[in-house]
Amino acid sequence: MRLIGELFYSFFKIGLFTFGGGYAMIPLMEKEIVEKKKWVNNEDIINILAISESTPGPFAVNSATYIGYQIKGVLGSIVATLGVVLPSFIIIALISLFFMNIKENQVINFMFMGIRCGVGVLVINAALKLSKKLSVTVFNVLLAIATFLISVFTDFNIIFVILICAILGLIYYSFRTSKDLKEEEQC
Amino acid sequence: MLELLNLFYIFFKIGLFTFGGGYAMIPLIRQQIVIENAFITEEVLLDFIAISESTPGPFAINIATFVGMETQGILGAIFTTLGVVLPSFIIILLIAIVGSKLIKTKWFKNLLRGIKPCVIGLIIGAGLTISLKNMIPTLDLKSQYDFSGFNYLAMVVFIIILVLSKIKFKNKKTLSPVMLILISAGLGLVLYGIQSLIA
Numbered sequence: 001m002r003l004i005g006e007l008f009y010s011f012f013k014i015g016l017f018t019f020g021g022g023y024a025m026i027p028l029m030e031k032e033i034v035e036k037k038k039w040v041n042n043e044d045i046i047n048i049l050a051i052s053e054s055t056p057g058p059f060a061v062n063s064a065t066y067i068g069y070q071i072k073g074v075l076g077s078i079v080a081t082l083g084v085v086l087p088s089f090i091i092i093a094l095i096s097l098f099f100m101n102i103k104e105n106q107v108i109n110f111m112f113m114g115i116r117c118g119v120g121v122l123v124i125n126a127a128l129k130l131s132k133k134l135s136v137t138v139f140n141v142l143l144a145i146a147t148f149l150i151s152v153f154t155d156f157n158i159i160f161v162i163l164i165c166a167i168l169g170l171i172y173y174s175f176r177t178s179k180d181l182k183e184e185e186q187c
Numbered sequence: 188m189l190e191l192l193n194l195f196y197i198f199f200k201i202g203l204f205t206f207g208g209g210y211a212m213i214p215l216i217r218q219q220i221v222i223e224n225a226f227i228t229e230e231v232l233l234d235f236i237a238i239s240e241s242t243p244g245p246f247a248i249n250i251a252t253f254v255g256m257e258t259q260g261i262l263g264a265i266f267t268t269l270g271v272v273l274p275s276f277i278i279i280l281l282i283a284i285v286g287s288k289l290i291k292t293k294w295f296k297n298l299l300r301g302i303k304p305c306v307i308g309l310i311i312g313a314g315l316t317i318s319l320k321n322m323i324p325t326l327d328l329k330s331q332y333d334f335s336g337f338n339y340l341a342m343v344v345f346i347i348i349l350v351l352s353k354i355k356f357k358n359k360k361t362l363s364p365v366m367l368i369l370i371s372a373g374l375g376l377v378l379y380g381i382q383s384l385i386a
Contacts, residue, residue, distance in 0.1 A: 019243050020364075022208050051282060054290045054299055056205050057275020058245030065276050069283040077280055085272060088244020089252050093264055095238060096256035103234075107376065110383075114375015116233040117344035118368050120318030121352055123236070126210040127310035140304040147308030151214055152316055152328050155222075158215050159204050162305055169301015170294065 004079050007071055010037060011064050011083030022059045023049075029063065039071050060084050139172055190259055191266045197224065198251050198270030206299070207306045209246050214309040216250060217317070226254050229320060237368045247271050318345060340382060344374045 010032050018025040026045065033039050044067065052062040061081055068080025102108050134140050143165055150156050197219050205212040213236070220226045227235070239249040248268060255267030282290065289295060319326060322345060325336035348371050355361055362370075 016243055020240075022245070047287075051279070051287055051290065054295065055275060055278050055282070056203055057272070057278070058208055058247045060245050061248075061272055061275050062279050065279040066283050069280060074280065077276070077283070081272065081276055085244075085248055085268065088242065088248050089264070089268055091242050091244070092249050092252040093256055093261065095242070096253050096264075099234075099238075099253075100257075106383075107380075110376045110379040111372035112230075112234050112237075112375065113341070113379050114344050114371045114373070115237045115368055116230060116321050117318070117341050117375070118348045118371025119233045119236045120314060120321055120345060121348045121371075122240075122364050122367065123210055123213060123310065123314035124318065124349075125352055127307060127314050130207065130211075130310065131307045134303055134307060143301070143304040144308035144311070147305045148312045149308075151309050151312035155329060158218050158309060159200060161309070162204055162206075162215075162302060165301040165305035166298040167301065169299070170297045173297035173300055174294075 003072060004075065006037070007068060007076055008079045008083040011068070011080045012086060014064075015060065015084035016087035018060065025060055025063070029067075033067060040067055044070065139169075143168065191262060194255060194259060194263055195266045195270040198254075198267045199274060201251075202247065202271035203274035205247065206302050210310055211306050212247055212250075214313040217313055220250075220254055226258050229317065231257075233317060233321065240364045240368055321345070340378050344371055344378065347374060 014025055014028050014032060017028055026049075029045060030042065034042055034045065045063075048063045048066045049059075051066065052059045055062060061084065064080040064084040065077045068077035070076075072079070103112065131144070147161055147165065150161055151158060201212065201215055201219060204215060217229075217232060221229050221232050235250060235253055236246070239246045242249060248271065251267040251271040252264045255262075255264030257263075259266070316328060319328070321338070322341045323334055323337050325331070325333040327333075348367055351362055351370065352367055353361070
């Protein structure tokens with residue numbers, strides 16, 4: 001029972017102090033879970049990193065669930081996930097209560113008008129950063145352009161777009177031999 | 188009760204189809220929450236992305252909690268957050284119990300190879316659309332090509348922040364998102380403040 005409490009507390013701390021999302025929590029995880037508590041080792045963290053790359057959901061939730069399970073089974077995964085989610089839940093719930101009210105202040109309003117422009121830049125830059133990780137192949141470029149056009153100019157449901165692209169990936173890469181792919185990726 | 192279940196369902200879908208984390212969710216969230224269901228406005232979504240940069244926690248959870256609170260109060264927030272967390276919770280639990288062989292197969296990897304360029308196209312699309320809509324509120328690229336409501340101050344702030352975001356310092360670092368948000372807040376205050384004083 002004590003372990004459950006410690007599990008919750010550790011992940012609560014991780015959830016509370018991870019700003020910037022995603023992988024920013026790894027140093028904290030290493031310090032808290034690997035070094036301090038010795039519940040898992042670094043290899044497990046690399047493992048969950050790889051798994052999280054291939055599954056939906058935020059890394060925070062994924063890693064909490066996975067590591068929680070390693071430590072205390074299903075109960076552990078529930079407790080760890082609850083712990084990592086609760087800080088932001090509480091903070092955002094509090095912010096929400098005041099959010100609409102503070103926007104009635106004209107000074108704050110002007111600030112948010114500026115902020116909205118900044119956010120546009122952030123999103124575009126995030127997209128450009130992600131695109132650098134992807135190799136420039138015909139398939140990738142065509143698909144990116146197609147989804148771009150579809151999402152901007154049509155009302156086509158994005159979930160279907162994602163599913164179709166997943167299937168296209170399955171079909172396309174299943175028919176290409178590994179030799180073709182190696183040649184392509186060298187370009 | 189129906190609204191709560193609907194919220195749960197919508198965020199369950201969002202949680203299930205978001206690969207790539209963080210901003211990768213924005214296209215889907217925008218379509219589900221702003222466009223199709225009008226739970227919040229486009230402006231509020233942008234405001235909230237900025238807030239989320241300054242608070243702990245993944246964007247997915249933050250936006251779920253926020254929309255839940257705004258639509259159905261604390262109970263709504265519980266349903267939305269539960270919804271967005273559950274898909275990955277279940278999937279990871281299955282993988283932890285059964286093993287990760289399934290996601291290491293060629294089949295699954297090929298599925299992901301289709302999703303990755305798709306996500307990039309979607310995020311670029313979302314980024315451009317929200318930036319454009321912020322500068323020209325009357326423009327709707329899907330139906331209404333009305334360029335009349337052009338907000339030139341918005342464009343000025345946008346360009347300044349865009350340029351600032353590309354500056355690289357000597358240690359190869361760039362301005363952090365939080366810094367850029369703070370600067371854009373300051374710019375907004377100054378520029379829109381002056382505009383309102385003149386008018």
